[in-house]
Amino acid sequence: MASLLIGSNPLIRMALLLLTIVTMTERISFVVEARDLSTPGYGEEAMKVRHEKWMAEHGRTYKDEAEKARRFEVFKANVDFIHRSNAAGDKKYTLGLNKFADITRDEFTAMYTGFKPVQAGPKKLLGFKYENITLSDDNQEVDWRQKGAVTGIKNQGQCGCCWAFSAVAAIEGLYQITSGQLASLSEQQLLDCSTNGNNNGCSGGVMNDAFQYIVDNGGITTEEAYPYTEQQGMCQSVQPAVTISGYQNVPAEDENALAAAVANQPVSVGVDASDFHLYQQGIMTADGCGENINHAVTAIGYGRADDGTQYWLLKNQWGETWGEGGYMRLQRGVGACGIGKQSSYPVA
Incomplete structure (x- = not known):
């Protein structure tokens, strides 16, 4: 009887549809947040988004687009290095994207x-x-x-x-x-x-x-x-x-x-x-x-x-x-x- 009432009531069907959409949206959002964007092959655009977010977090600016492009390449290389090091699972320490993430090892030293x-x-x-x-x-x-x-x-x-x-x-x-x-x-x-x-x-x-x-x-x-x-x-x-x-x-x-x-x-x-x-x-x-x-x-x-x-x-x-x-x-x-x-x- 309950299933018949649900099937015949358009308001209930609409509410269930909206609930399903909200649930799926939250799930997708959770998966994206949980996923490590440093995973190789995640995508150039996603990496650019992450770089922009990192720049905002650390107050980082560049003198021009050429410098930004160069620093982005360094950032990508460091993200990849961090991912590979942490994913190995054989270390007593972890690496992370701190304020030095857009400079090379030699520049840092x-x-x-x-x-x-x-x-x-x-x-x-x-x-x-x-x-x-x-x-x-x-x-x-x-x-x-x-x-x-x-x-x-x-x-x-x-x-x-x-x-x-x-x-x-x-x-x-x-x-x-x-x-x-x-x-x-x-x-x-x-x-x-x-x-x-x-x-x-x-x-x-x-x-x-x-x-x-x-x-x-x-x-x-x-x-x-x-x-x-x-x-x-x-x-x-x-x-x-x-x-x-x-x-x-x-x-x-x-x-x-x-x-x-x-x-x-x-x-x-x-x-x-x-x-x-x-x-x-x-x-x-x-x-x-x-x-x-x-x-x-x-x-x-x-x-x-x-x-x-x-x-x-x-x-x-x-x-x-x-x-x-x-x-x-x-x-x-x-x-x-x-x-x-x-x-x-x-x-x-």
């Missing part, structure tokens, strides 16, 4: 790194103060963020002064540990004023020469007093806010020694970041990068994942939209990405 490893100068403090430290069960996981010794993620922009950000983050951590106060310190002061030795502003440098400048200068000022401008300028005379007595190197290629240091304070470290630009989350493993260190970050902790993989917790300075909110987890204990080759820390 040239624009966003800047560490130039050299031997330490003659003025560093002798020895390694954590030489006799044995990590206990209580030291199997360290995260200096939880102890209030890490300032927020910063952004070096297209200036190769990662060395300045790494040195500052290490000093910020040490100052909080020794004084109980967290202060954001000035990378710009190092960029403008630490020009002796191997530091060349946006063209690269080393943390140890930055530490030595701070020793010789009698300290470093705050970010507020000397804000970052993303380019080298004239050195300004400012009142120091934080001082250090010197710095020490961590024994090279000894991750146990590095862990002993990181258990006691954030440490400046060099890494090979050539393959970091599309990193999104997870533990970057040794097979995902090289060992020719070209970038400086700050080791602010370490831990162990649920599957037993040990990792370093690294603070970067490419903004919060890169990686895990600006941070990276890097495989520990296997020399991944050259970590441990050149590391150092300030001494109060």
